[in-house]
Amino acid sequence: MRVSTSFPLGTLRDTPSEAEIISHQLLLKGGYIRRVNSGIYAYMPIMLRVIEKISAIIEKELNNNGCSKLLLPQLHPADLWKRSERWEGYTVGEGIMFNLKDRQGKEFGLAPTHEEVITSIASEIINSYKQLPLCFYQIQTKFRDEIRPRFGLMRSREFIMKDGYSFHSSKEDLSSFYKKMENAYKNIFKNCGLDTVGVDADSGAIGGAASKEFMVTADAGEDTILFTESGSYAANIEKAVSIPSKEIPLKNCKADWLETPNQKSVFDLCQKNNLDASQIVKVIIFVAKFEDKSEVPILACIRGDQHINEVKLFNLINKKTISNLIHLNVIEDNAIIEKNLTNFPLGYIGPDITDKTIRSNSNWNKSWIRIADYSVSNLSTFVSGGNKVNFHKVFQSFPFNEKKFLISDIRNAKEGDYISLEINDTLKEKRGIEIGHIFQLGQKYSEKLNAKFSDKDGLLKNLWMGCYGIGVSRIAQAAIEQNHDESGISWPIQISPFEILIIPTNLKDPNQKKLTEEIYSEFKNHKIDVLLDDRDERAGVKFKDADLIGIPFRIVIGRDSINREVEFSCRLSKSKIKIASKNLLEKFISESKVMYNKNS
């Protein structure tokens, strides 16, 4: 491709101020993407080449694993999503799905994911166990009405994903295919030249039994990964489990009551009363709003030095209730409290608060769902709220299990925690960018959408399903987080828009012009992805752009053209050599081979 006639570059001189992280800045500055609206970007030609290279790597690996590529619609009828009971959650609930009415007034969503559509198709085309397993995938633009679109393609409202869906005749077959996909994913990311780590993950609104995320580790990541140095454990903080540090026993505390004026926080309470946070039971109030419109007050107890994991709490409540949980909000607003609760001294609540606190005219359910984290269930003595303003109470053991508490893990694991009582291995923390997620969905969707197959024994059974996502546009940006320097991007060669860039410094010089055309033709004839910067610009401008856009190899054709010599350089190592043009192709082939092999 020639920059002047068919491949315009659109680099910027200044770093756009709206971009917070380096990869977003470099995508904009390098002319890779252009902002059309908040979280909505155009992929310029140079970016689309990156996307297509990533897509080709994904396709090759998935096709080798017997998956078939198709293309599903982006407009999904609400009916289908109502059958899976996700319409409410995705629209009025979390509100992540753009939705609209057509000219007939029928409701549609703009697809963020395709379980419903593919399951409905599978139910039509799969009859017998003989057809199984089957795996379909697509690479397509997805939509999410993000609350706060940011970081460029990391959290945008339109983004490109590979999503795949597999169908099986048994849980075992699903499980073995899931392992095959886990392996395929490792190959894909390796073949993209990325360093990734696989972590245990929460399945979120997608649902299902097991799921694993693949993370590009980078400081700009939105996710927190907890892992052990030995590699024995890695999980997203949303999912991670650990053993909390041992509490400091509360001894010699004879008092039944503590007068604690204005001491609503654990911090104040500890400071003023010489207590350790592990000696306190924190009580936090939530309200859970369900699809059937019911609202239920939640009383959640956790040890004072620990933090509630709202993902775990959400999943626990959703699992224990019949209607789908749509929202879970922490209650700190006095107006809401006064409307629904009577004599409710927030900040001084204890686990023994009675159901009578819920106002009879409130639209909340009339009894608390009481939940205690494992960290409090075995505390023998602890301090907690006295259910009276400015007073806390000392509890000499409190039988959570006898008092109708659900006892479960609703706690955030954190750096320094042990992963088991047996192994002397503590958790470390890193930031990560999620670029892939695989799920064992089980029969959740096939059950709701009545997708059955006839098994060996002649019985109709629900299909077993897995689903497998890769953030294609996100990979492109995550790769930049891992591969850049102060001058710009330094693409892994596998996903670079071009493998090599040719820069003639002065095309008015007939020797340079001739040699440039010769080299360009030679590389093109060898099917090498080559870009020729034949703009009528100063060499300095071209060099600066070259550093910014980050193509891994570069040939500079200058005054030595007269001796048929050029400069060959590498963006990553910054090495430069003078080389006879006749040896150039061979040099490139050997150097690029090293780079391809290093990462894959």
Add this chain to the structure above:
Amino acid sequence: MRVSTSFPLGTLRDTPSEAEIISHQLLLKGGYIRRVNSGIYAYMPIMLRVIEKISAIIEKELNNNGCSKLLLPQLHPADLWKRSERWEGYTVGEGIMFNLKDRQGKEFGLAPTHEEVITSIASEIINSYKQLPLCFYQIQTKFRDEIRPRFGLMRSREFIMKDGYSFHSSKEDLSSFYKKMENAYKNIFKNCGLDTVGVDADSGAIGGAASKEFMVTADAGEDTILFTESGSYAANIEKAVSIPSKEIPLKNCKADWLETPNQKSVFDLCQKNNLDASQIVKVIIFVAKFEDKSEVPILACIRGDQHINEVKLFNLINKKTISNLIHLNVIEDNAIIEKNLTNFPLGYIGPDITDKTIRSNSNWNKSWIRIADYSVSNLSTFVSGGNKVNFHKVFQSFPFNEKKFLISDIRNAKEGDYISLEINDTLKEKRGIEIGHIFQLGQKYSEKLNAKFSDKDGLLKNLWMGCYGIGVSRIAQAAIEQNHDESGISWPIQISPFEILIIPTNLKDPNQKKLTEEIYSEFKNHKIDVLLDDRDERAGVKFKDADLIGIPFRIVIGRDSINREVEFSCRLSKSKIKIASKNLLEKFISESKVMYNKNS
């Protein structure tokens, strides 16, 4: 690919009843597409291969013409479309654009076309004439909220298009690039194995100076093409111009008035009064609704044997008024007439009806826009309405031009019309499926969106623009309309999902199995697109499916395997030969070469 493990077929036994035309039936029956909702389809793996082959043909040709592929967003902010003054027309007006509000209440449209977005980007990246011309294109799913989705992918609500946009420093450069694109389009369609015809076309809501459509001729087409046998002229009926047949002069008609009870139609009037339709001036009433909410009554006159072309009428009114025309509706509803007009004897209206007929309390404008087709402007004597129930009047010449009539071509050309007074060449009529459309947009969008460049003379000027569309999914279906028989599809090899299909009749026979694997490997190693139907099905089922899905060449491996002989056949010619397996590859290569060359 192997049908059993990675390429499931989903053929149906019965023809789906909802499909009206053969190509739609065959797409469904052949398992190419599956309906998800009205006008919304999933492209199954076998269909996606067709789409990808068409896309590759388009890309190759456009890249050779210096166009650059990019990818623009599908969600478009209303602001941009308001700047081009198309938001109202595309949403509340024609209502063709799906639209929604995001969680912040901001309006977005789901893109049916991308002039606004690309012009806005061009305005940011193009500074100087030195960067021009530039042409960007994308291949992407588009959305249209069709009033009546039908015919499968022909008129669907989600469809795949190639849309391209070029930018120029002058009208001349646009014009020469447009010709280059016209040629590129001819190559593309030829390379897809299609017979197409280019016709003059209306530019519709896209706008601009000149436009040309490319049609696949087929009885199922929704468009009417008028053309001369000699090839000197071809146009869409929406745009076609012609010379109407000569009127039969109205002579010896002494009467001033005709009593014409219940003779509201031209047909009745002619029958009862021994008149020829060409002696009558038909008056048709419309109401034009504009973006500024104004409503204007339209009085349109045309010769009784001719028909009004509402596209021409719409364009004429839109051009002559300041506000954008949103709707043009013919008025036949008595309730609407009585609300807005007084003493208005519909069916008996003449061209001389006064503005006083418009009720003072109507929200219609208080004077008619009067429009006369060329066919009436020179009539010396004619019959028209007497503005009185049951009476017509004989007009001894009527000076349309003096009576504030816009005189223009608002007439449908039709089969049999002459194309000029000089040439003895009459119009023929055919049906066509529009698969491509190119436009010279001029400066319409650059002006509205302030997209300027600095010209050689240092002055800032509006960019000149062209736009170029191809219906990718529509091509796939149109190809079937042109290439099928009673057993199924017969793909042009260029866009067939596979070039050749291998059918072993009995894989339990070890000879067959061995020979099958050998041949399959040999073809794969030669990079031939080969599908192996290795299902455990009866041969008859496989043959029927093969005829239905329409891959151009077929190898049947049967009992003669023992002699290393197989059957080689062609879907189109139905020819079959027995051939030694060692000669098979050579045979396929020579036969397929003929087929590739025949069409391209």
